[in-house]
Amino acid sequence: MSNAFNRPDQLSAKLRERILRESAELGYHGPNFAARSLRKGQSDVIAVVLADSISYSLSDPVASQLLQGVAEVLGENKKQLLLLSSESDGLEHSSAESLPDGFIFYGAPSGDIFERVKRSGKPIIAVDFETHDAESVNINNEDGAFTVANHALINKPKNVTVLGLRLVDSQRICRLTAQDMHVESKEISRSRLKGYLRALDEQQLTISPSQIWHIPLNTPEMAEIAAREALTLSPLPDVILCMSDVIALSVLRMANELNIAIPQQVQVTGFDDIPEAQRSSPGLTTVCQQSLEKGRVATRLLLDKDHSDSVVLETRLVIRTSCAQVS
Amino acid sequence: MSNAFNRPDQLSAKLRERILRESAELGYHGPNFAARSLRKGQSDVIAVVLADSISYSLSDPVASQLLQGVAEVLGENKKQLLLLSSESDGLEHSSAESLPDGFIFYGAPSGDIFERVKRSGKPIIAVDFETHDAESVNINNEDGAFTVANHALINKPKNVTVLGLRLVDSQRICRLTAQDMHVESKEISRSRLKGYLRALDEQQLTISPSQIWHIPLNTPEMAEIAAREALTLSPLPDVILCMSDVIALSVLRMANELNIAIPQQVQVTGFDDIPEAQRSSPGLTTVCQQSLEKGRVATRLLLDKDHSDSVVLETRLVIRTSCAQVS
DNA sequence: TTGAAAGCGATACCAT
DNA sequence: ATGGTATCGCTTTCAA
Secondary structure, three states, X not given: OOOOOOOHHHOOHHHHHHHHHHHHHOOOOOOXXXXXXXXXXXXXXXXXXXXXXXXXXXXXXXXXXXXXXXXXXXXXXXXXXXXXXXXOXXXXXXXXXXXXXXXXXXXXOOOOHXXXXXXXXXXXXXXXXXXXXXXXXXXXXXXXXXXXXXXXXXXXXXXXXXXXXXXXXXXXXXXXXXXXXXXXXXXXXXXXXXXXXXXXXXXXXXXXXXXXXXXXXXXXXXXXXXXXXHHOOOOOOOEEEEOOHHHHHHHHHHHHHOOOOOOOOXXXXXXXXXHHHHHOOOOXXXXXXXXXXXXXXXXXXXXXXXXXXXXXXXXXXXXXXXXXXXX | OOOOOOOHHHOXXXXXXXXXXXXXXXXXXXXXXXXXXXXHXXXXXEEEEEOOOHHHHHHOHHHHHHHHHHHHHHHXXXXXXXXXXXXXXXXXXXXXXXXXXXXXXXXXXXXXXXHHHHHHOOXXXXXXXXXXXXXEEEEOHHHHHHHHHHHHHOOOOOOEEEEEEOOOOOXXXXXXXXXXXXXXXXXXXXXXXXXXXXXXXXXXXXXXXXXXXXXXXXXXXXXXXXXXXXXXXOOOOOEEEEOOHHHHHHHHHHHHHOOOOOOOOOEEEOOEOOHHHHHOOOOOEEEEOOHHHHHHHHHHHHHOOOOOOOEEEOOEXXXXXXXXXXX
């Protein structure tokens, strides 16, 4: 056969050209990925394993930004991007799991795909959750939530409401009950709640479980329902702490619709600092968590040969008009 | 060896369990994807080949929605999703192209990846462009643009402005010149421009090239600059026709900032009907192009064994307040 | 410098 | 029903 593909330097350019052309005519379509990958034990494919469905993750601004960061760095390193979801897991169709050279798990995975991948010994980076089995990229959700809540609560408001994400195991929008309050968990939303509660505590304020909403999905549709409920309470909350920008932006829109002035009547805070939040009117006070950079950092960690250490990215309080200091 | 993996029905569940456990201990990590794929000549991986970079496409609401639709149907059919970009093309690292069983090309690809894939004989679906070599999923951009422009121009406005996307080959925001006007092209943006011009013509209106902006990328950052330029014109345009919702939403925001009343002072139309447009204030009059459904349809076409025919999805005029009928 | 051959791991097929 | 074996296409190594 020909080494035209593998040792291009050893042939004249002309000859190589001719060989390539002729073999193309004979029905040769370039190197076979599966064969190469089998032989080399390497594929140059990196998988991102999403905790939610791929479709939902693509619709979520936070996940979407993370993926952008991942794609950026993978592109620079000539790696291919395979999207997997731990949701549609199952031993049956798990064969694709053996293809990638490395894995970025975004969010604590369901099923046992993590276990299987771990056993394969291939490099893994955990993003937005902790595990003993891999380096991770995280933020300090509790601190971020504490900081923004602290900012919002400085004037000791009377009625504080929390619009929370995925706080309990239910597909329905609902408010918490007393026994929902003391769940110990390392989930993101629980950490954020903890931060809120700590800030309340520090300001010597209290909150009733019924003032804390559970929203099962980070979508505008869900969030709007909860936002309407919260904004039609009597008395009106002074402060609404939202666990995501998607939720907070829904509150802003709903307030506009209900002719409630932000921040004069209600102060609103978000979390994430998604692109849309950077352009909203009124501006959204929130916690920047650098999702794009998170994706980049995770990917660099994964591709770096030298075993670097886990990373905790800084969060930053972004003060805009939806909850500005009334000095 | 064992057939435990391949013929599970022929062994007792117990035995299978034991074999699986033991082989795991011996360091067996499940079937090898590359080997299976090589042997079977099939991978269950489908590639979406994006005309722009992966990172940019993920940030674009239209591309993002298409991908959601694709991911949804692939999930139902237990196919994996590989993201490729024709932008970072090059024979060198094109090996991954031989992996997928099928390809969805989103937007006319650059480089020659399309040619190579075509020669491989694998199924291809073209989305948002036409080719003789594959079935395609499209919309009628000219008609869509014509319809929305017609709606906007019904009252014979004096000053019409177009904020166009990728009309000329430049990385800079600029206005068109006379010779830019008569480029024949099947590009999306050219079709939309054609629709606008036809509507103007039909209303016996004219537009100067200097009233047509070129915006190189569909990002809010770019769009805002052009929006500001258009909204600080004197006299103020009566109508601004935007070739995408991202652009139109930027116009709405900028108008708000400049205290220009929409639609009283300026009527604004978009194109796409992205999720954000469905929630904007004021509501955005636009052309719904069903990106999500486009992704679904393309994927079904690809996976369907029976050679179905190319599809042209309907566009629909969505009238909201940014350009409502003043009856 | 070029060619020949072994082997990556799963599967399909044929033999038992 | 079970076990053996050739084969997919490439890369690596070894021989000429």
